[in-house]
Amino acid sequence: MFRIEVDRARFREIVRGRIRQDLRKYLSNSELIARQGEHAVSVPIPQIELPRFRFGENQKAGVGQGPGEKGEALGEKDGEGGGEGAAGDAEGAHILEVEVELEELAEMLGKELQLPNIQPRGKREISTDGGRYNGVRRSGPDSLRHMRRTFKAALLRTISAGEWDPANPKVVPDREDQRYRARKSAPVPDSSAVIFHMMDVSGSMGREQKEIVRIEAFWIDTWLRSQYRNIEVVYIVHDAVAKVVDQNAFFHLRESGGTKISSAYELALKLIQEKYRTEDWNIYPFHYSDGDNWSARDTERCVALLKDELLPRCNQFCYGQVKSAYGSGQFKKDLDDALGGDERLVTSSVSDRGDIAAAIRSFLGKGR
Amino acid sequence: MQFARRRSSSLTPELALWAERIEKVARGYGLDFYEIVFELLDAKDVNGIAAYGGFPVRYPSWRFGMEFERLEKGYEYGLSKIYELVINNDPVVAYLVKSNSLLEQKLVMAHVCGHADFFAHNCWFQATDRHMLDTMGQHSTTVRRLVDRHGLERVETFMDAALSLETLLDPYLPLRGHLAKTKPTSLGAPPTYDILGFLCERAPVEDWQREILRIVRAEAYYFQPQRMTKIMNEGWASFWHSRILTGGVLDASEIVDFADCHSGATARAPGRVNPYKLGIELFRYAEELGHDVFALRRRHNDASLIDELVDETFVEREMLFLYGKNARTARTEVTDRDWRKVKDRLLGELAWGGLPQIELVAVDAHGKGELSLLHHHDGRDLQLAHARETLLRLSAVWKGPVELVTREESEGRLLVCDGKEVEVSEIAAPSTEAPTEQSGEH
Numbered sequence: 001m002f003r004i005e006v007d008r009a010r011f012r013e014i015v016r017g018r019i020r021q022d023l024r025k026y027l028s029n030s031e032l033i034a035r036q037g038e039h040a041v042s043v044p045i046p047q048i049e050l051p052r053f054r055f056g057e058n059q060k061a062g063v064g065q066g067p068g069e070k071g072e073a074l075g076e077k078d079g080e081g082g083g084e085g086a087a088g089d090a091e092g093a094h095i096l097e098v099e100v101e102l103e104e105l106a107e108m109l110g111k112e113l114q115l116p117n118i119q120p121r122g123k124r125e126i127s128t129d130g131g132r133y134n135g136v137r138r139s140g141p142d143s144l145r146h147m148r149r150t151f152k153a154a155l156l157r158t159i160s161a162g163e164w165d166p167a168n169p170k171v172v173p174d175r176e177d178q179r180y181r182a183r184k185s186a187p188v189p190d191s192s193a194v195i196f197h198m199m200d201v202s203g204s205m206g207r208e209q210k211e212i213v214r215i216e217a218f219w220i221d222t223w224l225r226s227q228y229r230n231i232e233v234v235y236i237v238h239d240a241v242a243k244v245v246d247q248n249a250f251f252h253l254r255e256s257g258g259t260k261i262s263s264a265y266e267l268a269l270k271l272i273q274e275k276y277r278t279e280d281w282n283i284y285p286f287h288y289s290d291g292d293n294w295s296a297r298d299t300e301r302c303v304a305l306l307k308d309e310l311l312p313r314c315n316q317f318c319y320g321q322v323k324s325a326y327g328s329g330q331f332k333k334d335l336d337d338a339l340g341g342d343e344r345l346v347t348s349s350v351s352d353r354g355d356i357a358a359a360i361r362s363f364l365g366k367g368r
Numbered sequence: 369m370q371f372a373r374r375r376s377s378s379l380t381p382e383l384a385l386w387a388e389r390i391e392k393v394a395r396g397y398g399l400d401f402y403e404i405v406f407e408l409l410d411a412k413d414v415n416g417i418a419a420y421g422g423f424p425v426r427y428p429s430w431r432f433g434m435e436f437e438r439l440e441k442g443y444e445y446g447l448s449k450i451y452e453l454v455i456n457n458d459p460v461v462a463y464l465v466k467s468n469s470l471l472e473q474k475l476v477m478a479h480v481c482g483h484a485d486f487f488a489h490n491c492w493f494q495a496t497d498r499h500m501l502d503t504m505g506q507h508s509t510t511v512r513r514l515v516d517r518h519g520l521e522r523v524e525t526f527m528d529a530a531l532s533l534e535t536l537l538d539p540y541l542p543l544r545g546h547l548a549k550t551k552p553t554s555l556g557a558p559p560t561y562d563i564l565g566f567l568c569e570r571a572p573v574e575d576w577q578r579e580i581l582r583i584v585r586a587e588a589y590y591f592q593p594q595r596m597t598k599i600m601n602e603g604w605a606s607f608w609h610s611r612i613l614t615g616g617v618l619d620a621s622e623i624v625d626f627a628d629c630h631s632g633a634t635a636r637a638p639g640r641v642n643p644y645k646l647g648i649e650l651f652r653y654a655e656e657l658g659h660d661v662f663a664l665r666r667r668h669n670d671a672s673l674i675d676e677l678v679d680e681t682f683v684e685r686e687m688l689f690l691y692g693k694n695a696r697t698a699r700t701e702v703t704d705r706d707w708r709k710v711k712d713r714l715l716g717e718l719a720w721g722g723l724p725q726i727e728l729v730a731v732d733a734h735g736k737g738e739l740s741l742l743h744h745h746d747g748r749d750l751q752l753a754h755a756r757e758t759l760l761r762l763s764a765v766w767k768g769p770v771e772l773v774t775r776e777e778s779e780g781r782l783l784v785c786d787g788k789e790v791e792v793s794e795i796a797a798p799s800t801e802a803p804t805e806q807s808g809e810h
Contacts, residue, residue, distance in 0.1 A: 003425065004416035004436050011433030048434065050532045051757030053724045056749045061692035061703070063713050065636045065645070073699040074691055096438060 015098050016108075019043055023112045027360070028353040030211055032105075033218045041105060042097040106226030109219060113360060116367035118227045118315075133181040140180025149179035191229035193282035193315075195221060196271075198264040200289030202239040203256035204326035212322050212350055213288045214251045219360050220286060228282065234271060238264035240294065244271075260294045261287070261331065262301040269309050283314045286363070290327025291349075299331065303338040311344045316368040320359055323351040344368070378408045383464070386617075387477050393612050394481035398662065401484035402498075403459035406477065410466045414450050415439040417463060421591065422455040423504045427511035427583070429527060451633075452476040456487040456594070458498040471618070471625050478612040482605030489666050490600070492593035495542035500590055507583045514576050526577050529761040530584040536563035537585070539592050539721050558728045563741075563762075564588065566728055572767050581765070595721040599670040603647015606634055607661075610648070636687070641714075649686055650677055671718040674711065683707035688714075716746050724750055726772075736769055742798065743774035750774050752783075752792070759785040773798050 019026070026032055032041050064074065109115065136149055154173035158164050197217050199205070225231050235250035236242055242263040245253060268285055276283060293299045311317055321332040332347050339345050346366070348359040379387060387406055394401075409417070419436035420426040442448035451472065454462040462480040464473055487493050497503050515523045538561035560566055564585040568578060594601065610630060618626055634645045651661050654677055664673060682688075683705070690704040690713055704710070719725075725744040733740050739762070743750055755772065763770040763785045772783045773795070780797035783790055 003428070004419055004432060007419075007428055007430060007433030008436050009433070010428070011430040011437060014430050050431070050528060051754045051761065052532055052535055053726055053743070053758050054751050054754055055724060056751030056754075061690065061713075062717065063641055063688055063710055064691050064702070065641050065686060065688050067687055068689065068702045070702055070705065071694075072702050073697075074701065096434070097441065098437070 012098065014048065015043075015045060016100070016104070018045060018048070019100065020108050020112070023108055024357060027109075027112075027219065027357045028215065030215055030218075033214060036102075036218070037099075039103075040099045040101050042099050044097050102222055103226050106222050109223055109360075110226075113357060113365070115223065115361070115364050118224075118367050133183050135182035135184035136179050137182040138176070138179065140182065144181040146179045146181050150177055153177040153179060192232075192280060193224060193228040193230070193284060194232045194234060194276045195224060196234045196236060196268045196283070196285040197250065198236040198238065198242070198268060198285065198287040199250065200239070200259055200261070200264075200287075200292075201237045201253050201255045202259040202292070204259075204290050204292060204324050205322070206324055209290060209322045209324050210251055212353060212356060213320070215353070215356055216288070216320060216350075216359060216363075217286070219356075220284075220363060223360075223364055224284060232276075234268075236264050236267055238267075242267040258294050259289070259292050260298050261289065262298050262305060265302055265305045265310060269305065269313075272310075272313055278313045284316060284318070285310065285314055286318045286320065288320045288322055289331060290324040291321045291329035291331040291333075292327045293331050293334075299334045302331075303335065306335075306339060306345065307342075311339075311342060314344060316363075316366065317345050318363045319345070319347045320363070321347065321349040323349065379406050379464075380408065382470075383408065383473055383477075386470075386474055390474065390477045390612060390617055391481060393615060393617055394478065394485070394608065397608065397611065397615075399481055399485040399608060401460060401481065401488050402457075404480060404484055405459050405461050406464055406480075407461065408464045408466055411443055411449070412440070414453060414463050414465050415443060418450050418453055422453050422461075422463075423501065425505045425508045427508045427527075428515065429531075430524070431531070452479055454480045454483045455500070456493060456496060456498075456590075457501045460484040460487065461501065469625075471622050472629060474617060475609055475613060475626065475629055478609035478617065479605045481612065482608035483601060485608070486597070486601050486604045486665060489662075490593070490597060490668075491546075491666055492543060492597055492669055495546040496590055496593060497586070503586070503590075507587065510579060510583065514579065518576060523576075523580070526765075527580055527584070529764055530581050532758050532761045533564055533567070533765065534584050534588040535723050536561070536726060537565070537588055537592065538562040539596055541565075542589055542592070558730050558740075561725070561727050563726070563728045567765055570731075571765050573765065577765075592721060593669075595723075596669040596671075596718075599643040599647040599650070599718075600665065600668060600673055601647070602644045603649070603651050604665050606630075606644050606648040607651040641688075646686070649682075650674070653677060653682055653685075669718075671715050674714050674718065678707070678711045678714070680707045683710050716748075719746075724748070738769035738771055739766055741770065741772040743772060745775040745798070749776050752776070752781075755783060756785075756790040756792075759783055759790050760787075763787045 026043075032043060068074070110117075133144070136146055150173050151171065154171045154177040155164075157174065157177060158171050197213075199210070199213055201210075221231070221233060233247070235245050235247055237245050237250060237253055237255070238259075238261065239255045240258040240260045240263065244267070264287065272278070272281075272283060293302070306317060319332065319335055321327075321329060323329065329349065332349055335345065335347055343366070346363055348355075348362045350356060350359050383406070387404070391404065416436055417424055418439055419432045426432060439448070439450070443450075450465065451468070452462065452464075454460060460480070460483075462476075462484075464476055468476070487496075511523065511527070541562050558566070564581065568581045568585055571578070571581065573581070613626055614623070634642065634648055636642060636645055650673060651664070654661055654664055657677075659677075664676070668676065684707070688705075688707075688710045689702045690706075690710055691700055692703040693699070694701045694703075725746070727742050727744065728739060729742045730740040732738065755774070759770050759772060764787065767787075769787065770785045772785075774781050774783070775797055778797055780795040782793050782795045784793070785791075
């Protein structure tokens with residue numbers, strides 16, 4: 001089936017072109033998020049069709065078969081097919097799902113927003129104990145004996161000792177000829193990163209605000225996944241207190257009550273200290289809120305936490321302010337005033353979905 | 369697989385034995401067909417061939433890739449599975465899916481015998497190319513050569529434009545040619561429905577583009593009879609597979625599974641017409657009425673067979689109804705069970721192979737070298753967005769202005785395409801009468 005694979009590849013190329021063209025659209029809606037698998041997203045695209053002269057929409061009528069009194073509804077199959085005659089032309093309604101690897105999606109995103117690749121932070125390398133037996137050494141258990149190498153060594157010794165007789169090509173490995181497979185531990189470049197998504201779920205963050213956060217988080221994850229081999233994502237929600245939740249709860253939880261941002265920062269810091277040591281992890285906290293905080297005192301506390309504890313440990317700290325009907329937007333201002341000069345801190349504000357692309361770009365555009 | 373003709377068959381000895389027995393029983397009932405070559409393939413390969421419309425080799429096109437993607441997804445998710453795939457060729461080639469049970473294979477083989485007989489004897493198929501397997505291969509070679517010479521993008525663009533026009537043909541043309549014992553040719557002059565044929569001869573295109581137009585037209589005419597006889601063809605095959613299998617091919621232990629499988633294929637789907645079901649019931653009804661079913665399968669297409677057979681009893685027995693959208697409740701509802709209305713609607717939908725009837729009525733009517741097209745409106749509007757795009761492509765092939773007269777509901781519409789844009793204006797409604805029906809019966 002070689003030929004059909006060629007045609008399929010061509011079709012996919014065309015589809016990817018379309019997705020690339022429409023990437024801005026996907027950047028501002030949540031269509032892709034629900035379709036995320038482990039390694040790929042299935043992108044629904046309207047079937048690319050050839051235009052033809054065909055019957056249009058007043059065709060919600062036709063011939064059917066089955067019981068039912070006059071006036072009885074046909075049920076969920078709303079006029080589908082439109083009778084046999086029209087069946088051949090029904091192709092227009094199909095939606096096709098095309099799998100796109102997350103990696104590829106990240107590449108498209110990178111191109112579209114001109115994101116630089118992330119530069120390794122320092123020269124840190126962590127060695128992993130990858131169990132690969134690709135080394136050779138002179139001692140070891142018999143079960144790991146490397147026959148070829150052993151024979152080769154014996155042959156070399158035999159020849160160099162002048163004992164080689166082509167008429168009687170016998171090679172007897174000595175004890176020194178024995179070679180064994182050995183585990184080689186290769187230093188693997190720094191490849192782990194942890195993302196903290198922290199969100200304010202106090203009363204003022206509405207559905208739309210959470211949706212925006214969700215879309216931003218999706219694209220940020222997609223990009224960072226393409227940059228690091230091992231990614232962990234931690235979701236934290238907070239109102240006056242913070243807690244770790246799973247992904248689903250992160251986007252759907254609706255708490256009410258006051259907002260104490262420092263609670264989330266403290267929790268993130270605690271996790272970093274306990275679990276994500278800076279020597280082993282690249283750390284990316286993202287915090288989203290509508291910019292309201294409990295009190296100026298708490299904001300001061302946040303600034304102090306950032307300055308003394310979080311920023312030194314992070315690759316970059318991002319604060320995304322999502323405009324809501326009730327939010328004052330004060331927090332971003334405060335952060336910028338207090339820490340504006342620090343390039344490890346990036347703040348952005350999003351007033352509607354159209355700003356998402358710009359926010360992502362400002363977060364990821366520094367290549368940190 | 370492209371050497372299907374030279375290879376005897378890839379059947380297992382057991383299946384080969386059954387194929388022989390089933391063909392023998394079929395011939396015993398009076399079915400008559402070219403040699404059938406069965407190919408046993410796994411589901412993925414069958415999907416690939418199905419994406420190519422049944423042929424192992426077609427010219428390169430992303431459309432086939434898209435169809436393949438769709439079939440594969442459907443199979444993966446367990447939504448759809450291809451049982452049978454048979455092509456009209458001498459010898460007839462039919463594909464069996466490896467993963468099917470023996471009973472399913474027997475059913476498909478018997479079903480294929482029905483199709484093969486239908487291809488051989490139905491009058492609409494008489495003018496079709498019986499060496500289409502080879503012809504498709506030649507088309508493929510030709511297009512690949514053109515791609516090498518002119519580049520994929522150019523060939524693909526023109527091919528897509530040509531394919532947008534592939535429904536612009538005269539379904540009655542090949543049969544007229546066949547009856548007149550001449551090769552079907554277009555007169556290359558309006559008025560004609562064979563707009564593709566007109567373009568092949570008169571469009572001011574480069575030679576390689578003309579070659580593509582000819583290929584698209586030849587393939588469109590090859591597939592056209594299948595469009596016009598879908599109900600009959602499936603009905604005929606189902607009618608016979610049922611008879612062949614229950615007439616001694618199956619043993620008692622298989623009958624229940626057969627009934628299950630058969631009734632699955634011929635089930636009434638709520639709210640739509642299943643061609644297998646409608647078709648088999650038409651032939652059973654005809655037999656009850658004392659018609660010679662063999663003569664019916666020779667002379668008719670879907671529309672003319674329904675015209676001949678459908679009456680009050682049939683509509684009632686088959687529970688056929690009309691449905692439509694209730695403007696008040698926005699629901700799709702059963703609107704009528706009057707047999708005359710049901711029959712009229714069926715005939716209307718099937719008359720032109722289920723396609724809008726579009727005629728080239730004049731060339732250069734206003735002195736700008738333009739093509740004038742008329743849509744014979746039968747109550748069903750064209751989808752205007754598609755119509756505009758199609759006109760743009762037609763205009764690109766014709767390299768000149770193109771216009772189309774149609775209707776929206778009862779209001780006349782004139783679409784004029786100057787090659788870059790399509791303008792829609794209101795005009796007096798063209799005559800509502802479809803042109804004189806060409807009888808389907810011969």
